[in-house]
Amino acid sequence: MSPLVRIKDNGEQLDGHPVLEILLSNANAAVTLFSFGATLQKFEIEVPDFHKRDIVLGYNDWETYRKTYEKRPNAYFGAIIGPIAGRVTNAKIPFKNDFFQFEANEGPHLLHSGKRSFSNVNWKLLSFEEIPYPQVTFLLETKACDIEHPGHLRCEVSYTLKNFALEIKIDSIALEDTLANPTQHSYFNPNGHQGSVLDTEAWIAADSYVELDNEKLPTGRMLPIKGDTSLPSLNKLEYPLHSLFEGLDLSFILNAKQLQAQLIAADGFKLRFDTNQPVFQVYVGGETNIPGKDEIRYHRYSGICLEQQAEPDAPHHENFSDIYLLKGQRKTNNILINFEQHK
Secondary structure (H helix, E strand, O other): OOOOEEEEEEEEEEOOEEEEEEEEEOOOEEEEEEOEOOEEEEEEEOOOOOOOEEOEOOOOOHHHHHHHOOOOOOOOOOEEEOOEOOEEHHHEEEEOOEEEEOOOOEOOEEEOOOOOOHHHOEOEEEEEEOOOOOEEEEEEEOOOOOOOOOOOEEEEEEEEEEOOEEEEEEEEEEOOOEEOEOEEEOEEOOOOOOOOHHHOEEEEOEEEEEEEOOOOOEEEEEEEOOOOOOOOOOOOOOEEHHHHOOOOEEEEEEOOOOOOEEEEOOOOOEEEEEEOOOEEEEEEEOOOOOOOHHHOOOOOOOEEEEEEEOOOOHHHOOOOOOOEEOOOOEEEEEEEEEOOOOO
């Protein structure tokens, strides 16, 4: 019987650790991960009645991921985003009766924690196991990685491949007073990474979303979907995102504990998403200048991100989630991606 967890050392050291490629597999799926960015590089699924498919966008090797961070803009394919996902107004946040100023990386603002973040450092392998399921856990600490961030934060990310689901858990542990709002940033396409999400039905359990200004920064207002003349009618159970794919980049406030989002391929193959976070930041895109896996040229409709997180720019809005952590506090961000099929 072949091992369910395989670890390959790429022969290079980065940030004090070997750069690793890790394969998790079972009878229904195989997941490939890079320690660089704690990145989900490949998610291949083969279940009865459907052809085999890789449902996430990405690149063939970790070196290409590293090269993309030398360019702007960057797609952040498959990476862990943090310590703070999304945009922060003027790259500045209130902290300890003062302000903490980040180095801006999107005009005057901060996007996905700046130029050096969770996404473009090499994570350390903390542990792996095969029983009860193939699982791997990565870790980093912000100060050890020279990540610009107030306080000191430890983060542990685990990927667990269950029989018909991939569970991703991001644990943020405050070593000093700090804050955290991370996410996993894969672009999904249930048709396969070489396809288009225009052939996909996408649904989300939400009845409101965060209003943005013309710089894509939250205004602090939550707008109702139902009755909003700029959006299609609300389905009785879920909101049809596929009618909005053109330029979609919105934070939807989830209103259910289970079956919070679903992507349905043209052939009926389904992906279901559930999280313990209050928001799915939904973004459609993937267009890059660098060829992706299998030399695929990704385009503006190649994939859809469902970024599980608190509201973006939360420190600037009292009605948004509290993302601050006191020393010793822990915050856990979970997402479960289910691919069990029912005819």
